[in-house]
Amino acid sequence: MFARRIVVVGTGYVGLTTGACLASLGHRVVCSDVNAEKVAQLSRGEVRIHEPGLAELVQEGIAAGRLEFVLGSAGAVADAEVVFLCVPTPMGSGGGADLAVVESVAREVREVLPTGCVLVTKSTVPVGTSARLRELVGRPDVAVVSNPEFLREGSAVHDFLNPDRIVVGSDTQDAAERVAALYARLGAPTVLTDAASAEMVKYAANCFLATKLSYVNAIAELCERLGADITDVTEGMGYDRRIGQAFLQPGPGWGGSCLPKDTAALLQVAEAVEFDFPLLQATISANARQRERMVAKVVDACGGSLDGVRLGLLGLTFKAGTDDLRDSPALEVARLLAARGAELVAFDPGLRGDEPGLPLTLVDDPYRAAKGAAALVLLTEWQEFRTLDWTRVAQELEAPVVVDTRNHLDPDALRRAGLSWRGVGRTPVG
Ligand SMILES: NC(=O)C1=CN([C@@H]2O[C@H](COP(=O)(O)OP(=O)(O)OC[C@H]3O[C@@H](n4cnc5c(N)ncnc54)[C@H](O)[C@@H]3O)[C@@H](O)[C@H]2O)C=CC1
Ligand SMILES: O=C(O)[C@H]1O[C@H](OP(=O)(O)OP(=O)(O)OC[C@H]2O[C@@H](n3ccc(=O)[nH]c3=O)[C@H](O)[C@@H]2O)[C@H](O)[C@@H](O)[C@@H]1O
Numbered sequence: 001m002f003a004r005r006i007v008v009v010g011t012g013y014v015g016l017t018t019g020a021c022l023a024s025l026g027h028r029v030v031c032s033d034v035n036a037e038k039v040a041q042l043s044r045g046e047v048r049i050h051e052p053g054l055a056e057l058v059q060e061g062i063a064a065g066r067l068e069f070v071l072g073s074a075g076a077v078a079d080a081e082v083v084f085l086c087v088p089t090p091m092g093s094g095g096g097a098d099l100a101v102v103e104s105v106a107r108e109v110r111e112v113l114p115t116g117c118v119l120v121t122k123s124t125v126p127v128g129t130s131a132r133l134r135e136l137v138g139r140p141d142v143a144v145v146s147n148p149e150f151l152r153e154g155s156a157v158h159d160f161l162n163p164d165r166i167v168v169g170s171d172t173q174d175a176a177e178r179v180a181a182l183y184a185r186l187g188a189p190t191v192l193t194d195a196a197s198a199e200m201v202k203y204a205a206n207c208f209l210a211t212k213l214s215y216v217n218a219i220a221e222l223c224e225r226l227g228a229d230i231t232d233v234t235e236g237m238g239y240d241r242r243i244g245q246a247f248l249q250p251g252p253g254w255g256g257s258c259l260p261k262d263t264a265a266l267l268q269v270a271e272a273v274e275f276d277f278p279l280l281q282a283t284i285s286a287n288a289r290q291r292e293r294m295v296a297k298v299v300d301a302c303g304g305s306l307d308g309v310r311l312g313l314l315g316l317t318f319k320a321g322t323d324d325l326r327d328s329p330a331l332e333v334a335r336l337l338a339a340r341g342a343e344l345v346a347f348d349p350g351l352r353g354d355e356p357g358l359p360l361t362l363v364d365d366p367y368r369a370a371k372g373a374a375a376l377v378l379l380t381e382w383q384e385f386r387t388l389d390w391t392r393v394a395q396e397l398e399a400p401v402v403v404d405t406r407n408h409l410d411p412d413a414l415r416r417a418g419l420s421w422r423g424v425g426r427t428p429v430g
Contacts, residue, residue, distance in 0.1 A: 005028050005030075005079055005080055005081050005082075006019075006022055006027050006028065006029045006030070006080065006081065006082050006083075006084065006182070007029075007030045007031075007032060007073070007076045007077050007080040007082070007083045007084070008022075008029060008030070008031045008032070008083075008084045008086055009031075009032050009033075009073045009076075009083065009084065009085050009086060009087060009105050009109075010032075010033060010085065010086035010087035010088070010123070011031045011032075011033040011035075011038060011039070011042060011069065011086075012049075012086065012087075012088070013049060013051065013151075013153055013156055013257075013324075014086045014122060014123070014149050014151065014156075015031060015033075015084070015086030015087070015122075016031065016042070016047070016049070016051075016054065016058070017051065017054060017151060017156040017157055017160050018084055018086055018122060018149070018160065019031040019061075019067060020054060020057035020058045020061055020067060020157070021057065021157060021160045021161055022182065023057070023060075023061035023064070023066040023067040024057050024060065024061065024161075025182075025183075025185050025186075026066070026185075027066065027182065028066050029061070029066060029067050029068075030068050030069075030070055030076045030080075031067070031068070031069050031070070032069070032070050032071070032072060032073045032076040033069070033071065034071070034072065036071050039069045039070065039071045042058065042069040043062070043068070043069045045058055045059040045062055049323065049324075050154070050321070050322055050323040050350055051153070051154070051156045051157060052154075052155070052157065052158070052321075053157040053158070054156065054157050057157060072108075073105055073108055073109050074108050074109055074112050077109045077112055077113055077114075077117070078112055078114065079114060080113070080114065080117055081116070081117060081118070081178075082117070082118045082120060082178070082179060082182065083109065083113065083117060083118070083119050083120065084120045084122045084147070085102055085105055085106075085119070085120065085121050085122060085123050086122045086123055086149075087101040087102055087105055087123055088101055088123070089101070089102060089123045089124055089125055089261075090261060091260070091261040091264055091265065094268060095264040095265065095267060095268045096126065096264070096265050096268035096269070097124065097125060097126050097261070097265040099125060099126075099129060099132075102121065102123055102125060102129070102133070103133075103136060106119070106133050106136050106137055107136065110136070110137045110138065110139060110142075113137070113139065113142050115141040115142075116141060116142075117142050117143075118142070118143045118144075118145055118175045118178055118179060119133065119137060119142055119143070119144050119145070120144075120145045120146070120147045120179055121133065121144070121145070121146050121147070121199075122147050122148065122149050124148060124149075124202050124203070124206075124258065124262060124265075125146070125199060126199065126203070126265055126266075126269050127196045127199045127200050127203075127269060128196065128199070129146075129199060130144045130145070130146045130169070130170070130171075130195035130196070130198075130199065131144075131171075131195065131196070134171075143170060143172040143174075143175030144170065144172075144175075144195070145168060145169065145170040145172075145175050145176055145179050145195070146167075146168070146169040146170065146195045146198035146199050147166075147167065147168050147169075147179055147198070148167055148198060148199065148201060148202035149202075150163065150164065150165075150167075150202075150205065151163075153256065153257075153319075153321075153322045153324055154319065154320070154321030154322040155321070161186065162186070162188075163183075163186060163188045164188070164189075165188055165189045165190065165191060166180060166183045166186070166188050166189070166190045166191070167190075167191045167193070167198050167201050167202075168180045168190065168191070168192055168193075168198060169192075169193045169194050169195045169196070169197055169198020169199065169201075170194070170195050170198075171194055171195050173192075176192050176193075177192065180192060202262075203262055203265065203266045203269075204266075206258060206259055206262040206263070207262060207263050207266050207280055207283070209247055209254075209259065210254055210259045210262075210263050210283050210284075210287070211279065211280070211283045212247045212248070213247060213251075213253075213254045213287075214254070214282070214283040214284075214286040214287055214290070216230075216234065216247075216248050216249070216250050217250050217251070217253065217286065217287075217290045217424075218286055219233060219234075219250075219425070220250035220424050220425025221293065221425065222425075223425040223426070224424075224425050224426075227427070228425075229425070229426050229427070230250055230407070230424065230425025230426060231407060231425075231426060233425075234248040234249070234250075249381075249406065249407070250406075250407060250424045250425055251290075251329065251381075251405060251406045251407075251424070252290060252291055252294045252329040252330060252332075252333050252379055252405040252406070253287045253288070253290035253291045253294075253329040253332075254287055254329065255318040255319075255326075255327045255328050255329040255330075255332070256318040256319065256324065256326060256327055256328070257318075257324060257326040257327060260284075260287075260327045261327070263280060263283060263284050264284065266280060267280050267281065267284065290329075291329055291332050291333050291336060292336065294333050294379075294403075294405045294424075295333060295336045295337060295340070297403055297405070297422060297424075298311065298337060298342075298375060298377055298403050299340070301375050301401045301403050301422055302374050302375055302399075302401070305340075305341075306337060306340040306341050306342040307340070307341035307342075308341055308343065309341070309342050309343065309374045310342070310343045310344075310345065310372055310373045310374055310398070311337060311342045311343070311344055311345070311373050311374060311375055311376075311377055312345055312346070312347075312366075312369035312370040312371070312373035312375070312376040312377065312397070313330070313334060313344055313345070313346035313347070313360070313369060313376075313377050313379055314346075314347060314348075314366060314369065314376060314377065314378040314379065314380070314382070314385050315330050315346075315347075315348050315378060315379045315380020315381070315382055315385070316328060316330045316331055316334065316346055316348040316351060316356055316362075316379065316380060317330065317348055317350050317351065317380050318330065318331075318380075319380060319381065320350075320380055320381045320382045320383065321350075321382075322350060323350040323351060325351075325356050328380075329379070330379035330380050331356060331358060333377075333379055333405070334346065334358055334360060334379070335358060337377075338358065338359045338360065344358075344359070344360035344361070345360065345361045345363055345368070345369045345371070345373065346360050346361070346362055346363070346369055347362070347363050347364070347365060347366045347368065347369040348362070348380065348382070349382050349384060350382075352364055366385070366388055366393075367388075367389075367392055367393065367396050370393050370396040370397050371396045371397075372396070372397075372398050373396075373397055373398060373399075374397075374398055374399045374401070375397070375399060375401040375402065375403055376393065376397060376401070376402045376403070377402075377403045377405065378402065378403070378404045378405060378406060378408055378409060379405055379406070380406070381406040381408040385408060385409065386408065386409060386410065390413055390414050390416070390417035390419060391417045391418075393417065393419065394417045394418050394419050397419075400418055400419045400420055400430075401419070401420050401422070402414055402419050402420070402421050402422070403422045404421060404422065404423045404424075405423075405424060406424070407423040407424055407425070407426060409421065409423075411423070411426075411429035411430070412429070414429070414430060415429050415430040418430075
């Protein structure tokens with residue numbers, strides 16, 4: 001089952017993790033990309049994305065002769081047994097998934113794929129894409145398989161090597177089994193199904209997670225209005241094994257490179273088959289409102305206007321543990337605050353030196369973000385924010401107010417330092 005000749009097309013969060021992890025499982029892997037600089041860096045073992053354990057796996061794979069990086073796909077696939085497509089499928093203009101890159105790679109490799117090779121979509125693609133690719137490739141001797149990926153950014157290697165499940169779908173059973181066999185050492189439950197169902201699992205799962213979060217954010221708002229405490233409420237809900245504790249943390253809305261685009265894509269797919277999906281529509285619109293709600297909290301904390309008001313921001317990435325700013329709720333809240341005239345100074349431990357392309361000043365220290373600010377606004381739940389020296393923060397701030405959009409901080413620690421704390425779905429403290 002080992003030492004398969006595998007090609008991974010696309011060396012982003014998913015492709016690089018897939019390539020490095022499959023190499024660590026004993027397979028021979030070639031990763032291809034169109035970005036020459038990235039290929040050169042990776043060939044030297046340099047990983048520029050923040051993913052714990054990934055650089056080490058890449059370096060080990062290269063040293064063991066099991067992992068290499070090449071520019072372009074056509075040359076790489078000539079003797080491949082399995083080719084994974086891990087290229088972007090961004091939100092297109094109508095909200096649907098844009099399959100241009102997936103299709104262009106399929107066109108690029110279709111004539112050079114060896115007989116018996118399996119072409120696998122690991123990119124998130126709408127139901128029907130495998131069938132479309134089969135047509136586009138037009139090779140009865142090449143099977144097409146859907147093998148969606150469920151890893152989270154920030155824990156990509158861990159998630160890939162410890163999956164809750166492996167999903168493999170194909171209308172060619174033998175090809176699906178060959179792909180599933182690549183993961184045999186992981187011992188995960190494996191769902192073997194048809195291609196359309198595998199593609200649907202991915203959207204159904206991501207949209208369910210988004211719905212869970214929009215629901216929790218709505219319950220948090222209700223808690224605020226009714227005097228209940230969301231932290232106790234979600235703890236009480238989460239012990240129910242049918243609900244679970246995960247994904248119950250309220251915040252400034254869900255974001256990142258996947259949940260927003262995947263919810264929009266499923267909605268578009270539903271519309272295409274004339275299926276009315278108000279539940280998913282509400283999940284999405286509630287998320288946009290949640291960002292506005294965080295802005296209203298800050299306006300309220302600052303006495304009604306943000307015009308010319310200086311604010312310190314803690315966190316800009318879409319969640320902690322990543323350097324990814326794609327569709328970050330924190331960035332969107334920052335943009336809305338700036339639009340109301342606020343002057344923003346931000347600190348994010350994942351973004352040293354980078355400019356997020358917003359009208360804000362990025363500083364390399366949380367106390368500098370607090371300096372002279374009318375309020376400190378926590379937007380991303382970095383662990384190190386919990387242990388700030390709150391007395392020092394209080395000295396730096398112009399007004400002693402902290403708005404915690406993730407309920408991440410200890411309100412009592414802030415109160416002891418003379419700061420007032422305002423969270424989400426909880427009674428303000430101080
Ligand atoms: N980021 C995540 O956590 C997850 C992403 N996914 C899905 O996986 C897919 C890839 O996502 P990411 O890895 O985040 O994307 P990414 O943007 O991090 O990486 C994509 C890579 O593909 C390369 N690329 C672009 N065009 C190419 C071409 N024609 N030939 C070869 N390489 C090309 C880019 O240079 C880049 O290195 C998307 O469909 C996404 O929805 C699925 C699960 C998790
Ligand atoms: O398809 C994908 O790309 C991936 O999308 C998400 O992973 P990821 O985008 O890395 O981020 P999550 O950890 O799911 O967080 C998404 C957003 O929800 C927010 N969130 C998450 C959990 C929570 O309790 N509360 C909350 O507000 C996060 O802050 C973030 O903005 C899914 O969790 C992965 O299973 C999936 O593979």
